Amino acid sequence: xxxxxNDLLDLAENSIRRRGYHAVSFRExxxxxGIKSASVHYYFRQKEDLGLALVERYTASxxxxxxxxxxxAEDVPxxxxxxxxxxxxxxxxxxxxxxxGILGAETSGLPSQLSEQVSQFFQANIDWVxxxxxxxxxxxAARSMAQSIVxxxxxxxxxxxxxxxxQILDSAINTITNDVEVLSQ
Amino acid sequence: xxxxxNDLLDLAENSIRRRGYHAVSFRExxxxxGIKSASVHYYFRQKEDLGLALVERYTASxxxxxxxxxxxAEDVPxxxxxxxxxxxxxxxxxxxxxxxGILGAETSGLPSQLSEQVSQFFQANIDWVxxxxxxxxxxxAARSMAQSIVxxxxxxxxxxxxxxxxQILDSAINTITNDVEVLSQ
DNA sequence: AATTCTCTATCTATCGATAGATAGGCTTGA
DNA sequence: TCAAGCCTATCTATCGATAGATAGAGAATT
Numbered sequence: 039x040x041x042x043x044n045d046l047l048d049l050a051e052n053s054i055r056r057r058g059y060h061a062v063s064f065r066e067x068x069x070x071x072g073i074k075s076a077s078v079h080y081y082f083r084q085k086e087d088l089g090l091a092l093v094e095r096y097t098a099s100x101x102x103x104x105x106x107x108x109x110x111a112e113d114v115p116x117x118x119x120x121x122x123x124x125x126x127x128x129x130x131x132x133x134x135x136x137x138x139g140i141l142g143a144e145t146s147g148l149p150s151q152l153s154e155q156v157s158q159f160f161q162a163n164i165d166w167v168x169x170x171x172x173x174x175x176x177x178x179a180a181r182s183m184a185q186s187i188v189x190x191x192x193x194x195x196x197x198x199x200x201x202x203x204x205q206i207l208d209s210a211i212n213t214i215t216n217d218v219e220v221l222s223q
Numbered sequence: 224x225x226x227x228x229n230d231l232l233d234l235a236e237n238s239i240r241r242r243g244y245h246a247v248s249f250r251e252x253x254x255x256x257g258i259k260s261a262s263v264h265y266y267f268r269q270k271e272d273l274g275l276a277l278v279e280r281y282t283a284s285x286x287x288x289x290x291x292x293x294x295x296a297e298d299v300p301x302x303x304x305x306x307x308x309x310x311x312x313x314x315x316x317x318x319x320x321x322x323x324g325i326l327g328a329e330t331s332g333l334p335s336q337l338s339e340q341v342s343q344f345f346q347a348n349i350d351w352v353x354x355x356x357x358x359x360x361x362x363x364a365a366r367s368m369a370q371s372i373v374x375x376x377x378x379x380x381x382x383x384x385x386x387x388x389x390q391i392l393d394s395a396i397n398t399i400t401n402d403v404e405v406l407s408q
Numbered sequence: 409a410a411t412t413c414t415c416t417a418t419c420t421a422t423c424g425a426t427a428g429a430t431a432g433g434c435t436t437g438a
Numbered sequence: 439t440c441a442a443g444c445c446t447a448t449c450t451a452t453c454g455a456t457a458g459a460t461a462g463a464g465a466a467t468t
Contacts, residue, residue: 042447057332060245063423077448079425135328142385143325146318147242157385182394185382186375189395193378197370200327200342209367210374217398220405227413248457262414264459 043081045071051092055134059089059144059152086149089141093155096137097162103127104166114222115215117170118187122211125191129207135195142192163188174222183221187214228266230256236277240319244274244329244337271334274326278340281322282347288312289351299407300400302355303372307396310376314392320380327377348373359407368406372399 049070053062064085068075082088107120107127128136138159145153167184168177175183194210197203234255238247249270253260267273292305292312313321323344330338352369353362360368379395382388 056330058243058245058329060243061329061332064425065422073447074449075424076426076450080447083425085424133331139381140328142381143320143328144243144246145241145385147246153385157387160382160386182397185391186379186395186398189378189382189391190371190375190398191378192381193374193376194371196324196327196377196381197345197374200330200338201345202342206370206374210371212367213371213375213402217402249459250456259415260458261416261460265413268459270458 046081050088055137058140086152089152097159114170114174115218118218119215122214126207129195133199135199139192139195190214231266235273240322243325271337274337282344299355299359300404303403304400307399311392314380318384320384324377324380375399
């Protein structure tokens with residue numbers, strides 16, 4: 039993995055998380071790295087390949103951070119809190135929403151493989167939360183709850199950025215942890 | 224207000240809600256209406272003007288529908304349910320998220336007036352919910368709750384579309400109405 | 409006759425993508 | 439050991455397509 043390739047991924051992730059897939063161009067990325075746009079095609083044949091690499095890396099990194107945050111937590115509310123914090127960490131200070139959050143919003147405008155990979159990220163998120171909740175709650179309610187939790191976090195990131203108020207994500211996390219405590223009693 | 228102008232607004236709203244601001248072009252809109260892209264500039268001098276007109280119309284229409292849905296409801300949970308249904312109606316069957324949902328996600332890539340107007344839509348949403356809740360709950364908690372509700376709805380629309388599962392929005396609405404019932408007791 | 413609407417024609421800027429070249433490092437086999 | 443050949447990373451130059459935007463002519467409506 040070259041430095042340049044990594045720099046391209048970092049730069050592209052940043053830009054896309056702020057402005058969306060279609061607002062980011064190879065030329066812009068190249069300019070910011072002081073290379074030519076043709077050289078970007080050396081690393082990613084098509085723009086879609088860049089997008090796919092981004093989501094792949096993002097998903098892996100998300101679940102790595104999640105596992106770190108979980109540590110040796112045992113009870114359900116603590117685990118869910120760790121999940122929420124993994125999201126909060128992604129936003130913190132950066133004014134960027136989740137990569138898959140913005141790509142999910144653009145779904146119909148993305149190459150189909152890319153939107154597919156984005157929905158897999160969400161599915162994996164929901165499955166993870168569902169799995170944690172299912173020890174305490176019946177599976178049907180747990181599934182709905184898991185969906186609602188991921189949805190609430192994604193929406194809160196977007197609102198936080200649009201209203202430039204990071205506290206909104208904190209409020210959402212409070213609501214979630216309250217719900218989970220009530221449910222798992 | 225010409226037919227063509229209205230058709231342009233309808234078409235643009237549809238396309239942007241599916242694919243985002245930067246994925247939609249004047250040429251594409253013109254082609255679909257059987258006119259030339261130069262004619263689109265007759266109605267909207269710049270793309271930003273189209274965006275502003277869209278958000279303005281969308282906001283007005285949203286609060287109109289909301290007022291219809293409220294009817295003569297009195298109690299807090301019923302009003303919040305009506306608010307949620309106003310969102311649900313926007314998604315229903317169309318596989319489109321909220322116009323301001325996608326524009327909010329793209330915030331940093333939008334002309335500044337446009338992103339400002341989008342954040343005003345959200346602020347108006349939160350204020351409305353806050354106002355309803357404040358009769359039952361102390362204002363600080365009501366503010367947080369209002370933010371969480373709008374966030375949860377926005378996130379649920381995005382997830383519903385990305386995972387092609389409209390039931391996710393229903394789950395989110397269930398969670399919200401539960402929270403409100405508990406809170407306003 | 410004046411206003412409203414759409415057109416043709418065109419501009420500049422940028423898009424993603426490709427071809428072909430080059431400089432320099434690495435590998436490998438005589 | 440050293441030359442031949444391949445690999446990496448980048449370049450220049452260009453492609454066709456599309457972007458948003460404009461000026462001004464012509465048609466349609468009132």
